[in-house]
Amino acid sequence: MEVEAAKAIGAGIACLGMGGVGIGLGNMFGNYLAGALRNPSAADGQFGRLIFGFAVTEALGIFSLLVALLLLFT
Amino acid sequence: MANDPISQFNISKLLQLDVGGYDISFTNSSLFMVATVAASAAFLIFTTSGRGLIPTRLQSISEMLYEFVAGLLRDSAGSEGMKFFPIVFSLFTFILVANLLGMFPYFFTVTSHIIVTAALAFGVIGMVIVYGFYKNGLGFLKLFVPSGVPGVLIPVVVLIEVISFLSRPISLSVRLFANVLAGHITLKVFAGFVVSLSGLGLGGVIGAILPLAFAVALTGLEFLVAFLQAYVFAILTCMYINDAIHPSH
């Protein structure tokens, strides 16, 4: 197999990791919204923690994006 | 017009012009930019020419527009920022009128090309940088050094802040461009559904009701987006101007 083709396939597979992050983020925001609808007065106070969780989760997605970019561009 | 969602963004030369090897032809994009400026200027001049103490309906529209942008700028940049009012007002009306003109069938949407929005955004950021250095000197660089950060972390934080600053014109231009482009493509696709379904006979005509309803609803949404994007662009411009005036926060 050509190296270039193998790289492109690898980059595609690496991007699958972003799907998991998508699921995780959906879970997180959905649960935040569910909690916020139960107790709206406490929702604003927890927004910072939501963003913190978003950052930590999304970091993993960025890692897989990084692997994909590295495979494609180096 | 072809039944192709992209063809509405084609640029066609209306007047061939070449100056010193540069192609500065008058295109349909330029035509609609001129139309936008002419329409907004004519509206404002025409409606405020009466100068009635008790405004007519049209005059109160332009007064509301003025008050809206002035309030926006005063809230985020203070009264010191009011000297930037002309440019913020021009940007807001240009984007708003360009978006609204683009909603007419067969009209070209100026803001659906990233080069136009990027020129506007880089103009704003360039103005902010130049004015920031002119007003504060090197103190403007304090913008990149937040207060209360331990010394070891400063290089990393400064790098992050610089990237954050550089991402501003990108996000400003891409947001406007992507929203307008995506909205117009979706509209065109749904309108195309209606046409191709109703060509299939009676069942197709009945089936075409749903995409037609969607297209109508999307048109409403597009008017909302046209206003919202102009609003977001204007309010972010105000915030960046505020950064130029008070870099140390």
Add this chain to the structure above:
Amino acid sequence: MIHRCSVRLFRALFPVMVINMTENPQDQPKDEELAKRLERLKSNLEGPDSIAAEAEQDERTRADRARSKAGIAQAFRLSSEFIAGVVVGGGIGYAIDTFFETSPWGLIIFLLLGFAAAVLNVLRAAGMVAQSEMSLKTVQEHQKRTDKQDQNE
């Protein structure tokens, strides 16, 4: 208009009276009767109150609609801010790699820095960080402050 004003006024006065009654029920034996009369008055007011309630609901839906509009604007902002941060960081890293031939370190470092800048952008756009302070401490302090405010309210 006058009617609505009187309803508002009555509502504003109501809790005070109720509290006074519950605080010292023994001192004034007539309070029970008074409470009954107030109850009757309240139920009488409830009927024609519907106009005011409707107006209130109208106001609320209008506020809701305005808030959802602001929500759409904020959603547009947040997503594009995040993407722009990552893209700019990766772009800078790639440019550094091609100019200085440091491949792949520029891309790695600057993509991660770009990610950090993107989160900062999002926090700033959401109004969680006072314009140029980014430590987690300030976020937590801000949270504490808002929590306290919530409790006070």
